Amino acid sequence: MKYGFVLPFGDARTAADLAYAAEQAGWDGFFVWEPVWGSDAWVSLAAAAMRTERIRLGTMLTPLSRMRPWKLASETVTLDHLSNGRVILAVGLGAVDTGFKAFDEVTDRKTRAELLDEGLELLTALWRGKPFNYAGKHYNVNIKKSTFATPFPPPPVQRPRIPIWVVGAWPRLKSMRRALRYDGLLPNVIGDDGKVRMTPPTPEEIRAMQRFISANRAETTPFDIVVEGETPGEDLEQTASIVRPFAQAGATWWIEALWSTRQADKIIARIQQGPPHLD
Numbered sequence: 001m002k003y004g005f006v007l008p009f010g011d012a013r014t015a016a017d018l019a020y021a022a023e024q025a026g027w028d029g030f031f032v033w034e035p036v037w038g039s040d041a042w043v044s045l046a047a048a049a050m051r052t053e054r055i056r057l058g059t060m061l062t063p064l065s066r067m068r069p070w071k072l073a074s075e076t077v078t079l080d081h082l083s084n085g086r087v088i089l090a091v092g093l094g095a096v097d098t099g100f101k102a103f104d105e106v107t108d109r110k111t112r113a114e115l116l117d118e119g120l121e122l123l124t125a126l127w128r129g130k131p132f133n134y135a136g137k138h139y140n141v142n143i144k145k146s147t148f149a150t151p152f153p154p155p156p157v158q159r160p161r162i163p164i165w166v167v168g169a170w171p172r173l174k175s176m177r178r179a180l181r182y183d184g185l186l187p188n189v190i191g192d193d194g195k196v197r198m199t200p201p202t203p204e205e206i207r208a209m210q211r212f213i214s215a216n217r218a219e220t221t222p223f224d225i226v227v228e229g230e231t232p233g234e235d236l237e238q239t240a241s242i243v244r245p246f247a248q249a250g251a252t253w254w255i256e257a258l259w260s261t262r263q264a265d266k267i268i269a270r271i272q273q274g275p276p277h278l279d
Contacts, residue, residue: 001246001247001252001253002028002029002252002253003026003028003029003253003254003255003256003275003276004027004028004029004031004056004058004254004255004256005022005027005030005031005256005270005271005275006030006031006033006060006228006255006257006258006259007030007031007032007033007267008033008257008260008261008262009033009262010032010039010044010264011039011044012039012043012044012047014264015030015032015045015047015048016044016047016048016051017051018030018268019048019051019052019055019057021268021271021272022055022271023052023053023054023055025271025272025275026274027055027271027274028055028056028275029055029056029058029088030048030052030057030058031057031060031088031090032044032045032048032059032060033059033060034061034062034063035098036066036100036102036103036105037099037103041059041062042075042076042079045057045058045059045079045087046078046079046082049079049082049083049086052083052086054086055086056086056087056088057079057083057087057088058088058089058090059089059090060255060257061092061094061165061167061186062089062090062091062092063094063095063112064092064115064116064120064123065093065094065106065111065115065116065119066100066105067119069119069122069123069126070122070126070141073122073123073126073127073153074153076089076123076127076156076162077153077154077155077156077162080156080157080158080162081154081156084157085156087156087158087162087163088162088163088165088184089162089164089165090164090165090166090184090226091120091167092116092167092186093109093112093113093116093167114138115138116178118139119139120164120166120178120182121134121136122134122136122139122141123164124164127155127162129152129153129154129155130152131143131145160221161183163182163183163184163224164182165185165186166178166179166181166182166184166185167179167186167187168185168186168187168188168209169188169190169196170187170188170189170190170201170205170208170209171212172190176212176216177216180217180219180223183222183223183224184223184225184226184253185213185223185224185225186226187201187205187206187209187225187227188201189205200227200228200229201227203248203249204249206225206227206246206249206251207249207250209225209250210250213225224252224253225250225251225252226251226252226253226255227246227253227255228254228255228256228257229242229243229246229254229256230256231243231256231276233269233273233274234273236277239277240277240278242276243276244278247278254275254276256270256275
């Protein structure tokens with residue numbers, strides 16, 4: 001299992017400093033959130049890339065429905081080259097209560113799902129750095145060799161592409177199959193009321209998702225199952241007892257997510273305590 005830390009708040013300088021601290025403490029990934037309005041995620045990750053050498057860098061997460069896919073393709077491939085292939089892109093519908101209405105962003109769930117699907121198709125096509133045509137419900141793109149005076153952007157350093165983690169709502173087949181087309185699952189669980197459950201998936205639910213992935217994913221490339229949670233870094237035994245059941249169920253990444261914490265000293269302390277250890 002690999003271990004990431006998501007920064008719940010902070011500017012680009014903070015992100016750079018804490019990404020460096022996370023790398024020194026042994027974390028495998030450092031993630032920032034992507035607000036509708038606030039410190040820019042990709043500027044923050046670029047600053048982090050300049051301070052680090054090994055740690056993976058990404059968003060947690062990017063609501064692709066409100067992005068221009070070509071702008072996101074430019075940002076991600078630029079960061080991938082800057083970091084020498086350390087980018088992970090996490091995408092989903094996003095939370096509409098984070099400012100969507102204030103800026104007249106699309107809030108209809110079905111429309112956002114359509115934009116997510118088309119955005120992912122465009123994003124992966126743009127990363128190839130070659131001419132292509134795309135005709136969708138929401139986007140129409142026609143890129144020819146003669147379209148631009150400058151050369152096409154290069155493809156990402158990573159092959160076959162920058163890894164994409166996609167939110168999947170278990171057990172909805174359409175949502176889960178969307179995630180299976182890419183490189184990782186950020187699992188949500190649909191409750192008995194038909195809405196996304198606020199509590200995270202259990203190890204038993206992760207195990208059921210792993211069985212579904214094994215039975216339904218045709219690609220042979222690596223595929224991650226990513227879970228979020230909090231662990232008490234000062235108590236190694238308790239920390240291991242929290243994480244171990246998820247690893248045994250098939251999760252490949254644990255993301256330490258202190259979303260409710262607003263004390264910078266607590267965030268720094270948890271980073272310096274290092275990731276969980278299951279040895």
